[in-house]
Amino acid sequence: MPENSDYPIYAYKEMLDEQFPFKIESRSRSTMNTILHAHEHLQLCYMLSGSCLHFAAGRHYVLTKGDLFSIPPYQEHRLDPRDDMDFVMIQVDFMPHAVNENLRDMTQMQTFVDFAYIRPLISESDLMPKITLPPATQSIVESLLDVLLREWEEREEGYRLAIKAELLRLLVIIGRQYKRYVQTQGQQERQKVAQHREAFYEAITYMQTHYNEDLHLEEVAAKALMAPSYFSYMLKLIQGKSYIELLSSIRMQASMGLLNETGLSISEIATRVGYNHISHFNRTFKKHTGVTPGDYRRSGSGELLP
Template sequence: MPDYPVYAYREVLEDDFPFKIEVRNPLNMNRSSHAHEHLQLCYMMSGSCLHWAAGEQYVLTKGDLFSIPPFLEHRLGPRDAMDFAMIQVDFMPHAINESFRDVARMQTFVDFAYIRPLVSDAGLQPKMALPPAAQAEVEHVLNAILAEWERQEDGYRLAIKADLLKFLVIAGRQYQRHAQTQRQQERQKVALHREAFYDAVAYMETHYDEDLKLDEMAAKALMAPSYFSHMLRLVRGKSYIEYLSAVRIQAAMELLDGTDLSVTDIATRVGYNHISHFNRTFKKHAGVTPGDYRKHRS
């Protein structure tokens, strides 16, 4: 267990609309190490401060955009007597419903927000310094979100969702341009991390009949178990257990349709050692028992 608190998103955000935006400054900065289940995107409006992420210290200045992915230890700190203003956006993917599925497929945004901050390299900082034109664009969108959040007039959630999507697209585009100027070695490290994740997912999809453990799959993905499960929810819409079950049940359906194998044999072939567990999981996913599924399909 970590020696710092890890906040569930329901401790910080409302469940029906898991989103929050606020302005941080020296008086309300969080100086204690912590992590959280949700994604956090921050933009430096003015001034400068210090930021510790995964044990490394970084200097943040006006125009810096950075991400705090789920379960990453971090904290803020003052930089001498300097003042600063930082806009902090906290949200869970389902704050913008299925619209986020398109952004989740946008490689550049996922690399920047969810993967790049995890890559351990002294020369690969999690922040991204935006050029002046991009700063103006980001500040316009964030100020619009702030205004909607503060007024909370009729339709404010829809307005925030639209502007939040725009903000995420801008961040992804800027990272694409930013990455083109980085060293090839740095780009390769981010790509390696991403490829390791998708290799682990592919392994689950082809070795579902084995006794797959979350910590083993997370190790293949070069991620902590909790973070690997979160990434699965982001890109596949399900947690580790939910996704593995869905893959197994889909394989079971195909065997029920295309073979004369018994339900017990099929359960074993798709990774279930106990027929009762298989039956419960199948009915949860398909709405009927395996026997009824085969009967109605024949």
């Protein structure tokens, strides 16, 4: 998922409504997207019938009825025909805040996050980037998708609330099904996903302990085993802040402690928390707190940022 890629990366505002970033549609052989591309939003796809090929993570995968897969932000992919076979695939595109304005409420569903955002990053040949739902779950999912399609097409009063409720239910079902799936796959899948999840949180810890250094997004993202753009996206999803926002918040917390607890000059404090230019430090501090570092120190405020 390189930032300077040879394929288009669509901003979600180009493809989805900014006020309600959600879309659901049916894809077939005649309407499938065969151009390699990526997008900022999450895409969930379910094979309703037939078969086609999905190109992702540098490989082709065969999709057949009952298969469910996730395309996370910034992952290059495309659909390809499989011989003369036709298919019907339901494609759900959305940004997490379409479900819940508080993104971290949604990320409490760890198994769904693992399935939708972590697992697709793992491209080992023995880890297929899809799960095949059992017949009973297929019926439930197909019923939910039918409701979502109908609400989206008819758009009667309250359709957004109805879509949010049904979409949230779909995500819960997917998370539960994925949990059952990994239980049947043994230790390998759980360990691979856990390794990538732990690397992500270790990268955050690294930011919290090395904030005084000249940190670069590329460096920290590598520790998270993620491309820079995807790492910043995941921070926004899990922490509610982009990379720059989170690093600034960590540095501001540290600087407020130093202002309250030491007699160091503001210039020295700026250097200690990772700022080479005091003017940049002063602007960032005022943006986060509403006051200058000097005013903050004089007020003796003990209040810290959330």
